[in-house]
Amino acid sequence: MSSLAVHLSAFLREYLPIERRASSHTCETYAYAFQLLVCFAADHLKTLPSSLAIEQLDAPIILKFLRHLETTRHCGPKTRNARLAAIKAFFRFLEHRVVSCLDQARSIHAIPMKKADDRLIDYLTRPEMQALLDTPDTRRIEGLRDRAMLHLAFAAGLRVSELVGLSVRDIEFHPRPMIHVLGKGRRERRLPLWKETATALRAWLAVRSPPHAPELFLNAQGQSLSRAGFEYILAKHVKTATATVPSLATKRISPHVLRHSCAMHTLQATHDVRKVSLWLGHATLQSTEIYLRADPAEKLEALAAMTAPSIKRGRFHAPDKLLALLRSSSADPRSRYAQ
Numbered sequence: 001m002s003s004l005a006v007h008l009s010a011f012l013r014e015y016l017p018i019e020r021r022a023s024s025h026t027c028e029t030y031a032y033a034f035q036l037l038v039c040f041a042a043d044h045l046k047t048l049p050s051s052l053a054i055e056q057l058d059a060p061i062i063l064k065f066l067r068h069l070e071t072t073r074h075c076g077p078k079t080r081n082a083r084l085a086a087i088k089a090f091f092r093f094l095e096h097r098v099v100s101c102l103d104q105a106r107s108i109h110a111i112p113m114k115k116a117d118d119r120l121i122d123y124l125t126r127p128e129m130q131a132l133l134d135t136p137d138t139r140r141i142e143g144l145r146d147r148a149m150l151h152l153a154f155a156a157g158l159r160v161s162e163l164v165g166l167s168v169r170d171i172e173f174h175p176r177p178m179i180h181v182l183g184k185g186r187r188e189r190r191l192p193l194w195k196e197t198a199t200a201l202r203a204w205l206a207v208r209s210p211p212h213a214p215e216l217f218l219n220a221q222g223q224s225l226s227r228a229g230f231e232y233i234l235a236k237h238v239k240t241a242t243a244t245v246p247s248l249a250t251k252r253i254s255p256h257v258l259r260h261s262c263a264m265h266t267l268q269a270t271h272d273v274r275k276v277s278l279w280l281g282h283a284t285l286q287s288t289e290i291y292l293r294a295d296p297a298e299k300l301e302a303l304a305a306m307t308a309p310s311i312k313r314g315r316f317h318a319p320d321k322l323l324a325l326l327r328s329s330s331a332d333p334r335s336r337y338a339q
Contacts, residue, residue, distance in 0.1 A: 001053040001054075001055055002053055002054045002098050002100070002101070003053060003054075004038070004057065005049075005052070007054060007093075007094060007098065008034060008038075011090050011093050012027060012030060015093055021186065023161070023184075023186075029082070029086065030090075033082070033083045033086035033087070034086065034087075036065075036073075036083065037057070037065055040065050041056065041057060041065070044061065054094065054098060054101055055100075055101065055104065057104075058104055059107040059108050059110070062084075062087060063111065066080055066083070066084060066111075069083060077114040077117075080114055081116070084111060084113065085113075087108065088109055088111075091104070091105040091108050091109065092105070120293060120294045121264075121290055122251055122252060123257060123260040123263075123264045123294065124251070124258075124261040125247075126265065127245060128241075128245050128247060128248055129154060129261055129265075131245040132150060132237060132238065133147065133151060135237040135241045136150070138203070144200075144203050144204045145204050145208075145217060147200050147203075147204075148197075148201050148203065148204035148217070149163065149217055149233070150234070150237065150258070151194075151196065151197045151200040151201075152166075152179070152200075153255065153258045154262050155193060155194050155197040155262065156179055156191050156193070156197075156262070157262035157263055157266070157280050158181065158259065159183065159255075159256070159259060160227045160230055160231070160255035161227060162182070163217070163255070164215065164224065164225050164227055164229075164230055165182070165215070166215065166216040167214045167215055167216055168205070168215075169214070170216065171201060171216065173202070176192060177193040177198035177201075178190055178191065178192055178193065179191050179193060181281065183281040184283075185283060187281050187283065189278070189279075189281045191279065204217075211223075217230075227255075231255055234253065234254075235253075238253050260291075262279070263276050263279070263280055263291045264294065264295060266279055267291050273285060273288050276288050
């Protein structure tokens with residue numbers, strides 16, 4: 001029996017961050033997935049998490065864990081698939097290190113991903129976005145920070161991990177305001193900033209104390225802001241802005257909705273999905289197609305370019321009620337015994 005703890009520690013602390021150069025966000029996501037799996041397996045097998053062996057995490061228990069995510073934790077298909085992807089990555093890591101688990105790994109790789117509904121994205125209209133940006137109280141230091149964060153998250157279309165990971169050195173004001181972003185998949189991009197966004201950043205940097213943390217945005221303790229911290233700040237300002245624009249109450253607004261809002265406004269301004277893809281740092285255009293489905297302007301242009309088919313004029317005849325009843329039923333009794 002091979003100890004799970006030894007190999008899982010090597011996977012999370014050496015393989016992912018050093019050999020694969022995975023981001024800290026990926027490492028944290030994988031670690032949380034295995035935290036859930038290990039707790040479930042230990043409870044199911046009536047043992048301690050540190051006593052689990054790799055051989056005990058076979059395909060049947062992985063399937064039970066996935067059902068547990070959906071039924072008990074009420075996770076959606078995308079979350080379920082993300083946890084399964086982490087498990088499969090770990091067993092690919094084991095294939096070359098624990099040869100005896102090769103058949104076990106193949107069984108786990110055969111577990112299919114579950115199809116998820118590809119729904120339309122949520123985004124904020126311009127009045128809704130403006131109300132949100134105007135919410136922070138700029139008479140306070142926290143208000144200056146919050147206004148700069150909201151402006152930058154929207155203007156640059158940043159992921160929340162990109163936003164909280166920015167350092168002061170990633171901002172340039174000369175010869176023109178620019179931001180340097182290290183995005184998903186270690187893809188770098190440089191984005192110009194609006195004058196209003198640059199003004200908000202300058203106002204924040206003027207009052208930002210020089211702590212040891214290099215990150216651009218800090219919490220009340222002078223430490224780097226976490227993703228959960230930004231989510232809390234955003235929710236607070238959304239609640240305040242709802243009093244001005246009630247339509248905000250009908251939307252579920254997360255940090256990623258600000259990124260979607262940037263993409264939709266860019267698409268409506270440029271009508272070029274390639275520019276949206278470059279701005280957001282997508283690897284392929286396929287990731288950007290979700291904004292084409294959500295933009296009604298694209299469908300209206302297609303509708304205007306087409307000619308509707310003509311409809312032949314005719315007279316309406318009300319059907320006989322008895323015949324309609326007979327036709328709705330099986331008129332031919334033999335059809336019931338056709339098989």
